[in-house]
Amino acid sequence: MEDESPRKRPLGKAGGLLAAPLFVWMLALVVMPNLILVGYAFCDRDGLGQVVPSFSLDAFTRLADPTYVRTLARSLRLSAVATALCLVIGYPVGYFIGRASKRWQGKLLLLVMIPFWTSFLVRTYAWMILLRSEGVINALLQYTHLASSPVDMLYTEGAVLIGIVYAYLPFTILPIYGSAEKLDGALIEAAANLGARPFRTFTRVILPLTRPGIVAGALFVFIPSIGMFAIPDLMGGGRVPLVGNVIQNQFGQGRNWPFGAALGVVLLVMFLSLLAFALRKDGEEALHR
Amino acid sequence: MRSRRSFFAAASAVVVTALTALGCSSDGSGSGSGATTGPATAKAAPQLVLFGWSEYIPEAVIQGFTKETGITLLSETFSSNEEMLAKLLAGATPYDLIQPSEYVVEALIKANKLETLDPAAVPNMKNIAPEMRGFPHDPNYKYCAPYMAGTVGIVVNTEKVKDPIKGYKDVFQEKYKGRIVVLNDAREMVAWSLATLGIGPNDITPDTLAKAKPVLTDWLKLVKVFDSDSPKTAMLNGDVDLGVVWSGEAAILYEKDKKYSFVLPEEGAHLYIDHLCIPAGAKNKQGAELFINYILRPEVSKIISDKFPYLNPNAEARKLLTEAQRANPASYPPALMDKSKKSETFRDIGKAGADVDQLITDLKAAN
Numbered sequence: 001m002e003d004e005s006p007r008k009r010p011l012g013k014a015g016g017l018l019a020a021p022l023f024v025w026m027l028a029l030v031v032m033p034n035l036i037l038v039g040y041a042f043c044d045r046d047g048l049g050q051v052v053p054s055f056s057l058d059a060f061t062r063l064a065d066p067t068y069v070r071t072l073a074r075s076l077r078l079s080a081v082a083t084a085l086c087l088v089i090g091y092p093v094g095y096f097i098g099r100a101s102k103r104w105q106g107k108l109l110l111l112v113m114i115p116f117w118t119s120f121l122v123r124t125y126a127w128m129i130l131l132r133s134e135g136v137i138n139a140l141l142q143y144t145h146l147a148s149s150p151v152d153m154l155y156t157e158g159a160v161l162i163g164i165v166y167a168y169l170p171f172t173i174l175p176i177y178g179s180a181e182k183l184d185g186a187l188i189e190a191a192a193n194l195g196a197r198p199f200r201t202f203t204r205v206i207l208p209l210t211r212p213g214i215v216a217g218a219l220f221v222f223i224p225s226i227g228m229f230a231i232p233d234l235m236g237g238g239r240v241p242l243v244g245n246v247i248q249n250q251f252g253q254g255r256n257w258p259f260g261a262a263l264g265v266v267l268l269v270m271f272l273s274l275l276a277f278a279l280r281k282d283g284e285e286a287l288h289r
Numbered sequence: 290m291r292s293r294r295s296f297f298a299a300a301s302a303v304v305v306t307a308l309t310a311l312g313c314s315s316d317g318s319g320s321g322s323g324a325t326t327g328p329a330t331a332k333a334a335p336q337l338v339l340f341g342w343s344e345y346i347p348e349a350v351i352q353g354f355t356k357e358t359g360i361t362l363l364s365e366t367f368s369s370n371e372e373m374l375a376k377l378l379a380g381a382t383p384y385d386l387i388q389p390s391e392y393v394v395e396a397l398i399k400a401n402k403l404e405t406l407d408p409a410a411v412p413n414m415k416n417i418a419p420e421m422r423g424f425p426h427d428p429n430y431k432y433c434a435p436y437m438a439g440t441v442g443i444v445v446n447t448e449k450v451k452d453p454i455k456g457y458k459d460v461f462q463e464k465y466k467g468r469i470v471v472l473n474d475a476r477e478m479v480a481w482s483l484a485t486l487g488i489g490p491n492d493i494t495p496d497t498l499a500k501a502k503p504v505l506t507d508w509l510k511l512v513k514v515f516d517s518d519s520p521k522t523a524m525l526n527g528d529v530d531l532g533v534v535w536s537g538e539a540a541i542l543y544e545k546d547k548k549y550s551f552v553l554p555e556e557g558a559h560l561y562i563d564h565l566c567i568p569a570g571a572k573n574k575q576g577a578e579l580f581i582n583y584i585l586r587p588e589v590s591k592i593i594s595d596k597f598p599y600l601n602p603n604a605e606a607r608k609l610l611t612e613a614q615r616a617n618p619a620s621y622p623p624a625l626m627d628k629s630k631k632s633e634t635f636r637d638i639g640k641a642g643a644d645v646d647q648l649i650t651d652l653k654a655a656n
Binding site: 047048049052062065068069070071074132133134135150152153155186190235237238239240241246248250251252253254256280 | 374399467511
């Protein structure tokens with residue numbers, strides 16, 4: 001986001017050369033696959049599920065079916081809730097780490113990162129062991145007589161939310177930490193000196209200044225969680241299909257790659273517009289500053 | 290698709306696949322430069338690339354084959370027929386052996402993607418039980434050899450469910466709401482609902498799907514977990530008490546605890562058969578046939594049954610199993626072993642698969 005600032009120095013020849021691998025990488029592994037995806041969406045398929053290079057709009061007409069509109073709406077809702085939860089939980093954590101002394105920052109960040117040393121699936125299974133009927137939490141609830149019979153926790157929408165929030169929380173904490181760390185403490189003191197109460201200081205000074213971190217943190221949760229399919233399958237019992245599950249199925253059992261690609265294109269367009277919107281707002285703000 | 294793995298296995302399979310893919314390409318270039326390891330048989334090249342289901346071929350079998358023939362087996366694994374199909378058709382890796390289920394065999398034969406087997410090279414085909422022959426996908430096993438078979442049936446935790454369960458209709462009752470696990474497989478679910486209507490599993494038309502829809506609408510509301518990979522987990526964890534699952538999963542549950550009883554649905558069950566076949570253009574057809582013949586040996590086939598309690602199509606191998614193994618009702622459901630009745634298998638339904646898929650997605654999304 002600072003990259004947008006007009007004071008940026010142009011890249012020299014050597015710099016360009018150093019950045020070349022990045023361009024090749026982006027071209028080969030980001031741009032090309034997405035172009036292929038868009039191409040597939042307009043193709044037909046044969047009985048074996050192979051993509052046939054003949055123009056067809058079948059995939060897009062099927063998108064209009066209310067089933068898929070509903071599925072997409074449900075995915076958006078769930079991702080929005082997960083993002084909100086991540087922000088509510090992640091903001092205080094990120095801010096606290098950002099304002100902690102240097103000695104502590106490293107240690108606290110390490111604590112946030114350590115779970116990444118374990119496979120994502122293993123961590124999801126760990127949650128399943130906690131939440132299942134004969135699991136740790138239920139055993140504890142019954143032992144303490146807080147519940148007389150097992151509480152249904154696993155295989156519910158709540159479990160899916162827990163899974164998503166847990167998986168993506170570090171992605172909210174880290175950018176917010178980045179913003180909070182750069183926050184000049186003198187500004188907070190100045191606000192207090194000018195008579196602002198803590199709440200007002202927070203809403204008028206701290207929140208606007210950590211906004212880039214909040215936006216980045218929100219996007220890092222919202223975008224990947226929409227396409228998520230493993231957590232709804234494992235922790236939600238595969239009961240409620242999210243758009244990620246539908247897409248995965250088209251490339252598997254459904255044997256309908258063009259339709260899967262079309263759904264992918266819808267998500268792609270959505271994310272790009274979201275990103276463009278976020279960047280533009282940031283650009284505008286940079287100008288006003 | 291079939292439950293031969295957990296997600297753990299799938300995750301490690303990805304790693305193994307990546308490694309074998311690497312190993313493959315380097316070995317491939319290496320073998321061109323001349324003699325490689327092992328006392329290879331004169332005719333067959335010393336390497337085979339096998340693309341099979343994960344957790345399906347015991348390591349002991351593979352090692353035994355290598356020890357005897359000197360042919361190294363590079364194996365890659367998949368977890369659904371469609372995954373296998375996609376990679377096979379992409380053509381990046383030259384597989385010598387693949388392990389598809391019956392409806393995929395049919396589709397591959399239609400598309401001329403399989404080599405025929407030389408009957409002289411696979412004499413052990415004679416061991417295949419008579420009731421495991423004559424299925425429409427490949428009636429005379431010209432293109433493939435059956436590896437293992439199974440069915441889909443009902444598993445009941447008899448400690449929790451006291452009422453008799455005989456068929457799908459007894460499972461999908463309001464009183465069992467939230468206590469049921471089923472395979473997360475659109476084609477299967479549709480086949481079960483059609484069975485209760487007296488319609489065969491391959492009669493998939495807009496008309497029959499319309500008839501299946503109200504049945505499935507009622508059923509899907511009652512289900513707690515949809516899981517094709519390891520439906521037994523939800524049973525073992527006590528999250529559900531009833532399930533419609535792969536017979537192999539039920540057999541494992543039964544081996545763990547006799548309270549899990551297996552019921553072949555009275556409305557009708559279908560048989561699935563997994564095979565070994567040689568994809569068209571395989572580099573080492575002779576080696577592949579050697580392997581198929583090896584697998585069909587009774588004593589080798591027995592090792593597979595010891596490890597994975599599926600229905601073994603090899604009649605001679607069955608004779609080597611223990612009484613307890615043969616009596617496992619989930620491995621060898623008595624009704625299915627009745628030689629007078631031919632069990633139905635899935636046929637290739639081509640593009641209609643998309644309609645089946647859409648119906649289930651639709652109904653799940655409506656819940």
